[in-house]
Amino acid sequence: MCWLFCPDVVISRTIPPKIDLEYCKGCGICAEECPTKAITMVDEAGFSEEDKDKE
Amino acid sequence: MQAKTTILSLPTEEFVHPGTRACTGCGLAIAYRVGLKALGKDTILVVPPSCLTVLQGLFPIASTKLACLNVTFASTAAAASGILATLKVQGEDNIKVAAWAGDGGTSDIGLQALSGAAERGENFIYLCYDNEGYMNTGAQRSGTTPIGAVTANTPFKGKLQQKKDVPAIMAAHNLSYVAECSAAYPLDLFDKIRKCMDMPGTKYFHIHTPCPPGWGYDPRYGIKIGRLAVETGYYDLYEIVNGEFKLTAASEKLVEKRKLIPVREYFRSQSRFRILTDAQIAVIQNQIDAKWANYYKKDE
Amino acid sequence: MHIIENGNVAAALGVKLCHANVIAAYPITPQTPLTEKLSEYVEAGEMKAEYIPVESEHSALAVCIAASSAGARSFTATSANGLLYMHEQVHWAAGARLPIVMCVVNRAVGAPWNVWNDQQDSISQRDTGWIQMYCCDHQQIIDSVIKAYWLAEKVSIPIMVCYDGYILSHTYMPFDVPDQEKVDAFLPPFRPDYALNTEEPANLNTVTLPDVRMDIKGEIAHGYMEIRYLLHEEMRTALTVAAEAEKRFADIFGRGGDPYVEPYLCDDAEYVAVGLGSLTYQLRVAIDTLRKEGIRVGVMGVRFYRPFPDVAVANALKGKKGVIVYEKALSYGYEGALASDLKSALYEHLAGTGTLPFVQNFIAGIGGRDIRTDDLTQSLRAATKSRVSKEPVWIGLKL
Numbered sequence: 172m173c174w175l176f177c178p179d180v181v182i183s184r185t186i187p188p189k190i191d192l193e194y195c196k197g198c199g200i201c202a203e204e205c206p207t208k209a210i211t212m213v214d215e216a217g218f219s220e221e222d223k224d225k226e
Numbered sequence: 227m228q229a230k231t232t233i234l235s236l237p238t239e240e241f242v243h244p245g246t247r248a249c250t251g252c253g254l255a256i257a258y259r260v261g262l263k264a265l266g267k268d269t270i271l272v273v274p275p276s277c278l279t280v281l282q283g284l285f286p287i288a289s290t291k292l293a294c295l296n297v298t299f300a301s302t303a304a305a306a307s308g309i310l311a312t313l314k315v316q317g318e319d320n321i322k323v324a325a326w327a328g329d330g331g332t333s334d335i336g337l338q339a340l341s342g343a344a345e346r347g348e349n350f351i352y353l354c355y356d357n358e359g360y361m362n363t364g365a366q367r368s369g370t371t372p373i374g375a376v377t378a379n380t381p382f383k384g385k386l387q388q389k390k391d392v393p394a395i396m397a398a399h400n401l402s403y404v405a406e407c408s409a410a411y412p413l414d415l416f417d418k419i420r421k422c423m424d425m426p427g428t429k430y431f432h433i434h435t436p437c438p439p440g441w442g443y444d445p446r447y448g449i450k451i452g453r454l455a456v457e458t459g460y461y462d463l464y465e466i467v468n469g470e471f472k473l474t475a476a477s478e479k480l481v482e483k484r485k486l487i488p489v490r491e492y493f494r495s496q497s498r499f500r501i502l503t504d505a506q507i508a509v510i511q512n513q514i515d516a517k518w519a520n521y522y523k524k525d526e
Numbered sequence: 527m528h529i530i531e532n533g534n535v536a537a538a539l540g541v542k543l544c545h546a547n548v549i550a551a552y553p554i555t556p557q558t559p560l561t562e563k564l565s566e567y568v569e570a571g572e573m574k575a576e577y578i579p580v581e582s583e584h585s586a587l588a589v590c591i592a593a594s595s596a597g598a599r600s601f602t603a604t605s606a607n608g609l610l611y612m613h614e615q616v617h618w619a620a621g622a623r624l625p626i627v628m629c630v631v632n633r634a635v636g637a638p639w640n641v642w643n644d645q646q647d648s649i650s651q652r653d654t655g656w657i658q659m660y661c662c663d664h665q666q667i668i669d670s671v672i673k674a675y676w677l678a679e680k681v682s683i684p685i686m687v688c689y690d691g692y693i694l695s696h697t698y699m700p701f702d703v704p705d706q707e708k709v710d711a712f713l714p715p716f717r718p719d720y721a722l723n724t725e726e727p728a729n730l731n732t733v734t735l736p737d738v739r740m741d742i743k744g745e746i747a748h749g750y751m752e753i754r755y756l757l758h759e760e761m762r763t764a765l766t767v768a769a770e771a772e773k774r775f776a777d778i779f780g781r782g783g784d785p786y787v788e789p790y791l792c793d794d795a796e797y798v799a800v801g802l803g804s805l806t807y808q809l810r811v812a813i814d815t816l817r818k819e820g821i822r823v824g825v826m827g828v829r830f831y832r833p834f835p836d837v838a839v840a841n842a843l844k845g846k847k848g849v850i851v852y853e854k855a856l857s858y859g860y861e862g863a864l865a866s867d868l869k870s871a872l873y874e875h876l877a878g879t880g881t882l883p884f885v886q887n888f889i890a891g892i893g894g895r896d897i898r899t900d901d902l903t904q905s906l907r908a909a910t911k912s913r914v915s916k917e918p919v920w921i922g923l924k925l
Contacts, residue, residue: 178255194244198251199446286747288729296731301588308592311576315547342581
């Protein structure tokens, strides 16, 4: 579902999905549509530079 | 009967690069991405000024991988006709032409050229993504803005007029295919494009396209809101094949279910409808109920 | 092959000989018979072209723009309000550098409504970046269409071939229809540097920003200002290419002359009348009359209005006592556009040299008001005595 509905083509159609955070705009549609609630949106401000790459 | 496409059977090839200039959670980005999968790489696109123009990016970089001609606002369908003529004289039988225009560029300024092209039987697919306003320029009202919506130029009273029914106008041109779709139901959109591709003349698509900044909702609810529009019976997924009307996908299922979500839930989900009174909503609910009573009757 | 036909047919024959393969058509007086003729050629199989009867002139040029972008040799024709309706597209075609050829059958613009001839329609498109050629007779019409396709495709700039409505479009004259083989030798098939296709897709005419930007290869690409600068620069260079077109044409077809101006009895003239189109031929009658009175006067037609052949015009008028500009159009609030452009060219090249003539502007024939040769003769005679007025003088006005 997340792959299908991503407006920015940044999610892979794999399990688990890989998200390209460079181009993700943080709309949250993937999190909202996931039937198992597997994705959580976290505010970017809470991250340092290194943390972003770890996600 | 063609098998319905599923998430797993949808082609994985992408025709749009990530990093488009669309807004966060843009409904068009979803519809466009899946629509291009249906059209495939042997397609030349025609795009007037619209959100899509911006989505595609700024010269010299474009996010769309397909050939595309940007044209003036009123001329989309005429430009498509010009490309078709050239392909014909060049003997190119396998290249499709698809125009993507917004609701402003279709129901208002682009209607004349669209009507002309449809009347001439120009063999292309015209896809109108209806975010119900001139969203690219800051959410001004268009012919397809629904009644009661607050927009940048109907700021206090909301739009006073009904939404223009463009698919009905196009159906009056005796087209082989007219469809109403939604960005929230991309697989339905995919199947419909694939279904009509080889039909003669102009094929018209009207795609309900949720718009977070224009409609006033948190971007994450875009698909939910798109679904709500359909599940309240307010907006219907259908196709008209050679004049024969048929509900499809989720709308078709609603005829069996005989239960619609009250439309007030749809209105209360977006801040643009904040000035709609209960009385006005009741009127709209009645109109929806009457429409669906008709659908139920036809089904019997 | 010599035939006797009207100006619209001359134009249509030119388009047919050039193998235009996408034609957009919308009716408007007095152009309509031109595109009707083309529909006959297409339906009879004499032209292998797609003929699109569009629903408006704006769409007509939209079709040509799209077709040309995809590699077709496209054509449309219009007049007056039709041209004005497509004005947005006129700018677009030039900015997009598409070699479209369009015949403008000159007619007065509304309001109020008027179907007769003047040149306000094409003159008002002066600043759009289109090349403009003006024809004085049917031979020039058919020849100009052929030259226009060659020139347009060489410089990638669209061209308006203009001729007077009714006076040329509907009157009958003998003219030579060139042989197809000779036209084919003159004008090769259209081979653009890039035509929209799916093998090497490109996104054409996207949004540009005020400043330049880097492309995906890391190189700085031209910005809007550079693109527009090149249109102007290449329009100026087009003057040289136009001379090349004229010479090539003369070599193959055996007729031609000065590419920029068409003079009559100007060599020893002290005063020269100047105009665009068929009026300059009518002025020859006035010239002959005045010559018999011993007045040394000549007339010069300007063949390219844009790009403006300033050097050629200044050279031709250098040292003359006076230049009398007759126009069937004007820039409201000031004076005739040709008079202004002429003054600017003369000033630029001749100021301070002692060879600067005065410029007298006459406005005539607005809305098709009959231009009586007598009036031309009288006004010209008066102007050779002394400059009549620094303001444009309207001939034939009945206040």
